[in-house]
Amino acid sequence: MVERKRWSEEFSEWFNEVIEEAGILDKRYPVKGMNVWLPYGLKIMRNIEKFIHEEMERTGHQEVLFPALIPETEFKKEAEHIAGFEGEVFWVTHAGHEPLDVRLVLRPTSETAMYSMFALWIRSHADLPFKVYQIVNVYRYETKHTRPLIRVREISRFFEAHTAHADFEDAERQIKEDLEIFDNLMRKLALAYIISKRPEWDKFPGAFYSLGAEVVMPDGRTLQIGTMHNYKQNFSKAYNILYEKEDGTHDYVHQTTFGMSERLLAAVIAIHGDDRGMVLPPTIAPIQVVIVPIPKKGSEEEVYSYAKGIEEELRDAGIRVYLDLRDKRPGWKFYDWELKGVPVRVEVGPIDVQNSTVVLARRDKLEKITVKREELVDKVRELFEDIMEFLYERANEWLESHIKRVDTLEEAKAVFEDRRGIVEIPWCGEESCGLKMEEELEAKMLGIPYPEEKAKAPEGSKCPVCGREAKFIARFARTY
Amino acid sequence: MVERKRWSEEFSEWFNEVIEEAGILDKRYPVKGMNVWLPYGLKIMRNIEKFIHEEMERTGHQEVLFPALIPETEFKKEAEHIAGFEGEVFWVTHAGHEPLDVRLVLRPTSETAMYSMFALWIRSHADLPFKVYQIVNVYRYETKHTRPLIRVREISRFFEAHTAHADFEDAERQIKEDLEIFDNLMRKLALAYIISKRPEWDKFPGAFYSLGAEVVMPDGRTLQIGTMHNYKQNFSKAYNILYEKEDGTHDYVHQTTFGMSERLLAAVIAIHGDDRGMVLPPTIAPIQVVIVPIPKKGSEEEVYSYAKGIEEELRDAGIRVYLDLRDKRPGWKFYDWELKGVPVRVEVGPIDVQNSTVVLARRDKLEKITVKREELVDKVRELFEDIMEFLYERANEWLESHIKRVDTLEEAKAVFEDRRGIVEIPWCGEESCGLKMEEELEAKMLGIPYPEEKAKAPEGSKCPVCGREAKFIARFARTY
Numbered sequence: 033m034v035e036r037k038r039w040s041e042e043f044s045e046w047f048n049e050v051i052e053e054a055g056i057l058d059k060r061y062p063v064k065g066m067n068v069w070l071p072y073g074l075k076i077m078r079n080i081e082k083f084i085h086e087e088m089e090r091t092g093h094q095e096v097l098f099p100a101l102i103p104e105t106e107f108k109k110e111a112e113h114i115a116g117f118e119g120e121v122f123w124v125t126h127a128g129h130e131p132l133d134v135r136l137v138l139r140p141t142s143e144t145a146m147y148s149m150f151a152l153w154i155r156s157h158a159d160l161p162f163k164v165y166q167i168v169n170v171y172r173y174e175t176k177h178t179r180p181l182i183r184v185r186e187i188s189r190f191f192e193a194h195t196a197h198a199d200f201e202d203a204e205r206q207i208k209e210d211l212e213i214f215d216n217l218m219r220k221l222a223l224a225y226i227i228s229k230r231p232e233w234d235k236f237p238g239a240f241y242s243l244g245a246e247v248v249m250p251d252g253r254t255l256q257i258g259t260m261h262n263y264k265q266n267f268s269k270a271y272n273i274l275y276e277k278e279d280g281t282h283d284y285v286h287q288t289t290f291g292m293s294e295r296l297l298a299a300v301i302a303i304h305g306d307d308r309g310m311v312l313p314p315t316i317a318p319i320q321v322v323i324v325p326i327p328k329k330g331s332e333e334e335v336y337s338y339a340k341g342i343e344e345e346l347r348d349a350g351i352r353v354y355l356d357l358r359d360k361r362p363g364w365k366f367y368d369w370e371l372k373g374v375p376v377r378v379e380v381g382p383i384d385v386q387n388s389t390v391v392l393a394r395r396d397k398l399e400k401i402t403v404k405r406e407e408l409v410d411k412v413r414e415l416f417e418d419i420m421e422f423l424y425e426r427a428n429e430w431l432e433s434h435i436k437r438v439d440t441l442e443e444a445k446a447v448f449e450d451r452r453g454i455v456e457i458p459w460c461g462e463e464s465c466g467l468k469m470e471e472e473l474e475a476k477m478l479g480i481p482y483p484e485e486k487a488k489a490p491e492g493s494k495c496p497v498c499g500r501e502a503k504f505i506a507r508f509a510r511t512y
Numbered sequence: 513m514v515e516r517k518r519w520s521e522e523f524s525e526w527f528n529e530v531i532e533e534a535g536i537l538d539k540r541y542p543v544k545g546m547n548v549w550l551p552y553g554l555k556i557m558r559n560i561e562k563f564i565h566e567e568m569e570r571t572g573h574q575e576v577l578f579p580a581l582i583p584e585t586e587f588k589k590e591a592e593h594i595a596g597f598e599g600e601v602f603w604v605t606h607a608g609h610e611p612l613d614v615r616l617v618l619r620p621t622s623e624t625a626m627y628s629m630f631a632l633w634i635r636s637h638a639d640l641p642f643k644v645y646q647i648v649n650v651y652r653y654e655t656k657h658t659r660p661l662i663r664v665r666e667i668s669r670f671f672e673a674h675t676a677h678a679d680f681e682d683a684e685r686q687i688k689e690d691l692e693i694f695d696n697l698m699r700k701l702a703l704a705y706i707i708s709k710r711p712e713w714d715k716f717p718g719a720f721y722s723l724g725a726e727v728v729m730p731d732g733r734t735l736q737i738g739t740m741h742n743y744k745q746n747f748s749k750a751y752n753i754l755y756e757k758e759d760g761t762h763d764y765v766h767q768t769t770f771g772m773s774e775r776l777l778a779a780v781i782a783i784h785g786d787d788r789g790m791v792l793p794p795t796i797a798p799i800q801v802v803i804v805p806i807p808k809k810g811s812e813e814e815v816y817s818y819a820k821g822i823e824e825e826l827r828d829a830g831i832r833v834y835l836d837l838r839d840k841r842p843g844w845k846f847y848d849w850e851l852k853g854v855p856v857r858v859e860v861g862p863i864d865v866q867n868s869t870v871v872l873a874r875r876d877k878l879e880k881i882t883v884k885r886e887e888l889v890d891k892v893r894e895l896f897e898d899i900m901e902f903l904y905e906r907a908n909e910w911l912e913s914h915i916k917r918v919d920t921l922e923e924a925k926a927v928f929e930d931r932r933g934i935v936e937i938p939w940c941g942e943e944s945c946g947l948k949m950e951e952e953l954e955a956k957m958l959g960i961p962y963p964e965e966k967a968k969a970p971e972g973s974k975c976p977v978c979g980r981e982a983k984f985i986a987r988f989a990r991t992y
Contacts, residue, residue, distance in 0.1 A: 060632060061625075062583050063616065068629055069577035071644075097549035099666050100580070100649055101602075103542050122581075123606040124618065127653035128599045136543065138604065138618075145541075149548055152540060164551075169580055169649070173607035186579050 034306040034398055036250070040451075043251040043302070048180070050301060050309050054372045057180045065178035065185030072372065075318035077189055077297050081167060083220045083315075084191055084292070087213045093163040093193055098145045100169065101136040107144045110270040116237020117141075120173045122185075138171040143238065143289070146194055147271035154285060156276040157198055161206065162285075165193035181298035182255065182512050191292040196273065196285040203262050203286040207243070210260045210290040214245060217292075221300050222313045222423035223247060224431040225257065226454070228479035228507050229487070231466055236289075240264035243482055246509070247299045247427075248434040252451030254478065254509040255302070257295045263287040301373075303430065304396075304423050310373030311396050313423055314416040320352045321412060322369045323378040326362045331382035338385045342378060342408065349409045370395060375419050376412055396422050437505075441472050441496050444508065448475060454509045456481075458502030460495035468497045469508065478507040514786040514878055516730070523731040523782070528660070530781060530789050534852045537660045545658035545665030552852065555798035557669055557777050561647060563700045563795075564671055564772070567693045573643040573673055578625045580649065581616040587624045590750040596717020597621075600653045602665075618651040623718065623769070626674055627751035634765060636756045637678055641686065642765075645673035661778035662735065662992050671772040676753060676765040683742050683766040687723070690740045690770040694725060697772075701780050702793045702903035703727060704911040705737065706934070708959035708987050709967070711946055716769075720744035723962055726989070727779045727907075728914040732931030734958065734989040735782070737775045743767040781853075783910065784876075784903050790853030791876050793903055794896040800832045801892060802849045803858040806842045811862035818865045822858060822888065829889045850875060855899050856892055876902050917985075921952050921976050924988065928955060934989045936961075938982030940975035948977045949988065958987040 038046050051057050056073030069077070088095065101124060108114050117140050124136040139145055146164075154162055170190040174183055193210070197203040211227065218225055230242040236259065245258035267273070268284035276282055304311040314320050323343055327335035339355055346353040354374075356365050362379075369377060379391040379400075388405040392412065396419050403411045434453025438444050444455040455473075459466060459480075466477050480487035489502035518526050531537050536553030549557070568575065581604060588594050597620050604616040619625055626644075634642055650670040654663055673690070677683040691707065698705055710722040716739065725738035747753070748764035756762055784791040794800050803823055807815035819835055826833040834854075836845050842859075849857060859871040859880075868885040872892065876899050883891045914933025918924050924935040935953075939946060939960075946957050960967035969982035 058629060058632075060629065061579055062586055062628060063579060063581055066579035066581060068579070071574035071576060074575055074577055094551035095554055096551060097554055097668055099541055099543060099546035099548070099668075101543055101546060101651075101666065106542055119608045121608070122604045122616070124602045125605045126603040128601070128655075136602075148542060149538060149540065152538075171581075175608075186581065188577055188579075 034308050036306045038307050039305055040250045043249065044179075046250070046305070046307075047302060050305060050371070051180050054310055056297075056301070059180050063185070065174055065183070067180050067184065067186075067188075069188060072318060073297070076300075076312065076316055077294060079316040079318065080221065080296050080300075081189065081191075083217055084167070087216055088165050088193070091163070091209055091213060093165045093195075096164045096166050097168070098139075098142050098149075098166060100139050102139055102145045104135045104137060106148055107137045109144065110238050110267055112266070113143060113238035120175075122171045122173055139168075140170055140172050141190070141291070142166070142168070142170070142192055142194070143267055147267055147273060150194075150196060150285075151271050151273045154196055154273055154275050157278055160196060160198045160275060160285065161202060162196040163193065163206075164195075165191065165290075167191045179512070181294050181301075187293050189294045193290040195288045196268070196275075197287070198275070198277070198283075198285070200262075200264065200286050203264070203288050206288045207260050207262055210288070211243075213290070214258050214260075214292075217296075219424070220313070220315045221296065222315075222420050222427060223257075223299055223303060224424065224428035226431070226435070226507070227482045229482045229484065230479040231463070231477050231506075233463060233467065234477065234479070236261045238263060238266050240266060244478060246454075246478060246511075247303055248431055248453040248509075249299075249302050249512065250305070252434060252448075252453045252510065253512050254454060255295060255299055255512045257292065257299050259289075259291045261289045263289065303427050304373075308398075309371035311423065312373035312375055314375040314419055317373065317375050318352060319354045319369075319372075319374050320416070321346055321354075321376045321378055322365075322374045323353065323355045323380065324362055324365045324369070325355075325357070326379055326381040328382050331385070334385050335380060335382055339380050342380065342390060342405075345408060346412065351409070351412060370398075376415050394419055435507075439493065439496065441469065444469075444473050444475075448473060448510060454478065454507050456505045456507050458489045458493035458495055459504045459506035460498055460500045461503040462495075462498065465495050465497040466506065469506070473508055474510070475508040476511045478509055478511070480504045480506055514788050516786045518787050519785055520730045523729065524659075526730070526785070526787075527782060530785060530851070531660050534790055536777075536781070539660055543665070545654055545663070547660050547664065547666075547668075549668060552798060553777070556780075556792065556796055557774060559796040559798065560701065560776055560780075561669065561671075563697055564647070567696055568645050568673070571643070571689055571693060573645045573675075576644045576646050577648070578619075578622050578629075578646060580619050582619055582625045584615045584617060586628055587617045589624065590718050590747055592746070593623060593718035600655075602651045602653055619648075620650055620652050621670070621771070622646070622648070622650070622672055622674070623747055627747055627753060630674075630676060630765075631751050631753045634676055634753055634755050637758055640676060640678045640755060640765065641682060642676040643673065643686075644675075645671065645770075647671045659992070661774050661781075667773050669774045673770040675768045676748070677767070678755070678757070678763075678765070680742075680744065680766050683744070683768050686768045687740050687742055690768070691723075693770070694738050694740075694772075697776075699904070700793070700795045701776065702795075702900050702907060703737075703779055703783060704904065704908035706911070706915070706958075706987070707962045709962045709964065710959040711943070711957050711986075713943060713947065714957070714959070716741045718743060718746050720746060724958060726934075726958060726991075727783055728911055728933040728989075729779075729782050729992065730785070732914060732928075732933045732990065733992050734934060735775060735779055735992045737772065737779050739769075739771045741769045743769070783907050784853075788878075789851035791903065792853035792855055793900055794855040795900065797853065797855050798832060799834045799849075799852075799854050800896070801826055801834075801856045801858055802845075802854045803833065803835045803860065804842055804845045804849070805835075805837070806859055806861040808862050811865070814865050815860060815862055819860050822860065822870060822885075825888060826892065831889070831892060850878075856895050874899055915987075919973065919976065921949065924949075924953050924955075928953060928990060934958065934987050936985045936987050938969045938973035938975055939984045939986035940978055940980045941983040942975075942978065945975050945977040946986065949986070953988055954990070955988040956991045958989055958991070960984045960986055
């Protein structure tokens with residue numbers, strides 16, 4: 033088993049190094065918070081997106097593509113939304129040498145781009161539910177410290193699903209479906225997560241309520257990797273999205289959104305990683321199996337030809353395989369592919385040729401087994417499953433060991449000092465007490481557990497701020 | 513055969529209607545020249561892009577993704593490039609409530625975003641040739657009349673390949689490869705085209721030379737759908753992209769680019785269309801076969817079940833099929849799918865159930881054949897091939913019948929008045945004569961035929977402006 037010491041203790045440096053050395057992104061682009069996607073990183077992200085597209089298709093969402101520029105007049109139609117975003121948007125004010133009549137916002141998210149079109153498209157109950165999505169670049173003028181994949185000014189791969197419904201209940205069904213989609217995706221990525229209902233003061237600007245999905249990073253801070261919002265009729269009233277009911281009367285649609293981004297990749301890299309670098313789930317690894325030939329003097333030809341046969345067989349079996357014939361020493365190659373997180377390495381030397389065997393090394397545990405040549409494909413597939421299971425179990429243990437139930441703020445502080453993730457504290461439900469706890473703990477309230485049945489405080493527990501009867505369990509964490 | 517009268521005579525209206533009614537784009541987005549991609553249009557475009565990705569992979573291009581914003585300082589490093597673009601870029605000048613220290617350009621193309629990174633990435637001859645590409649949104653402040661897919665301020669699906677080479681010869685090899693890639697793609701789209709070498713005054717800003725690929729649209733105007741540029745060392749000198757040669761000395765790389773966009777889709781829609789709407793090549797049709805059941809009273813169940821069996825069989829054969837069970841009359845459905853260009857329609861009624869037959873209607877010629885149920889898949893595949901062949905032949909005839917060799921400007925004017933496409937005129941090679949002809953003809957010089965062997969004027973032919981011996985054949989057209 034590989035150590036996870038630097039991974040946890042110097043996570044920030046570890047993460048930056050892996051991003052750079054594994055060829056995920058180049059951070060040297062000359063605009064702060066905007067990075068260049070390198071081929072290997074982009075391939076992993078595309079593989080993640082393949083699952084998103086599949087889930088969208090399965091659930092009847094249609095893909096659309098909206099312009100990235102939004103007229104100021106459209107942007108300013110929903111009051112809370114503007115208040116939430118206007119401090120962090122980029123403005124296009126000139127074209128050529130002239131100022132524009134109407135300034136344009138580079139979308140920070142696409143509600144205000146989409147909803148005047150929804151008003152044209154949605155006419156009757158027969159058009160509902162209406163479900164679309166896109167994966168696009170969006171822009172936020174982050175003033176906090178930027179970090180590749182995690183906090184950026186250009187989110188390159190922003191997923192946003194937007195839906196419209198006849199009533200609140202149907203919108204609620206959509207939120208349930210979003211959670212199911214999200215859970216399916218997390219299984220593909222072998223990630224464990226929690227869902228919290230955000231407090232009123234941290235809802236998405238314009239939402240009726242917001243849910244957030246979090247993972248716990250190696251340094252104990254949480255990362256939000258998905259959000260689902262029920263907007264009720266807040267936006268449909270601002271953008272006049274009406275539909276005709278079966279009885280001929282008209283009403284505003286209920287709306288929801290569901291958002292994700294390249295933070296998914298950040299979570300995969302961070303949570304499955306170790307001191308040697310990335311460990312990619314086979315589901316999304318651009319290279320699932322790398323073959324490293326280890327010839328001895330004189331055996332080159334037979335070893336390479338044996339390796340090529342293996343490559344061909346794996347490729348024919350639909351496995352993404354790469355035969356590494358670069359002019360480098362095997363040790364250098366091992367290091368390189370371990371850093372890049374390739375799930376399974378095949379080593380073949382003259383003895384394997386002689387015995388009709390191959391050596392399989394799994395990246396997660398760095399264990400090796402020798403298998404018979406004819407079992408190759410089956411064994412590789414088994415390993416993929418084992419790796420997925422191991423990664424998920426480890427991620428789940430990590431998550432569970434980083435959620436701590438406490439009763440006092442002192443206990444909570446101790447947890448944070450120890451970088452142990454999330455604390456759950458009884459809470460009376462008052463905003464003032466929630467904000468007070470955030471201040472005292474130097475942490476954010478993630479919200480209360482969702483579904484809300486799980487959010488009820490045990491009988492007799494007290495809010496540590498006001499001392500009154502606690503209504504909820506509230507989660508706090510230091511967040512990214 | 514369907515008429516192509518409105519298609520040609522009122523092409524502009526025809527095109528706008530098809531775009532709208534077939535669900536390609538919505539032009540009502542509240543920013544001029546920026547459109548919303550609708551699901552059906554986006555699916556077709558993605559299918560076109562699949563072939564582009566395949567060709568890129570085949571030829572060893574790696575996919576990257578650069579930020580859409582370029583600092584003014586980077587943008588202004590290559591003099592000709594700025595001169596060419598600065599009048600038509602969008603400027604981001606503010607973020608939040610503050611002006612930016614360095615203004616940002618929304619990329620009109622990505623040379624100036626990429627090349628400072630190339631300077632970091634490319635070190636030695638071993639890194640060459642260096643070949644990357646991306647498909648991204650780019651922005652141009654077009655002052656001419658905008659048209660969906662054709663002339664827009666947001667090009668949503670801009671393909672750009674950028675390469676770097678050790679010397680001019682290797683860059684020339686790249687241009688040849690680009691032409692081969694382009695030709696493969698055109699075959700998939702059943703399009704016929706010509707390649708011209710642009711005159712000096714119409715090169716890409718910063719290029720040593722530029723090639724352009726054109727199709728002739730239904731109204732006789734040409735549409736540029738691809739460009740290949742050899743930059744020589746113009747950009748590498750401005751961006752300091754040096755590599756170490758085998759002998760230890762350093763030199764600037766030679767660079768090329770290759771560009772395409774959603775104009776490919778515009779060409780497909782326009783050139784294969786007819787008065788009933790689109791005719792999609794089966795290679796890129798999101799729905800290749802639509803099944804329209806035509807039950808009679810009492811036969812509904814058996815007809816639907818027969819149709820479902822057909823759907824399943826086609827799907828299992830890897831064909832993109834849709835069974836249309838909407839509550840509409842068959843005639844309405846025929847109209848709808850013809851407009852949307854679905855290549856093959858399967859009609860099944862009670863008689864087909866009885867006789868174990870199906871009726872296949874091909875969209876291009878609107879001919880019907882009755883085939884045996886068990887021949888279904890084979891016949892559909894045959895039809896796909898026939899349709900591809902027919903579309904290509906027709907496109908090729910259209911192109912060839914719209915290129916006319918003339919000797920005088922009067923003849924050329926007559927051709928344009930007749931909307932007959934492209935004229936080829938002898939030309940002495942002097943810029944002044946070329947510009948004079950552009951002015952007289954109210955047309956653009958596309959350039960000279962490429963490869964240049966084909967560009968030589970016949971012996972004894974004269975430049976119609978100066979009367980001197982002609983060196984080249986020059987092509988002129990009214991262009992989009």
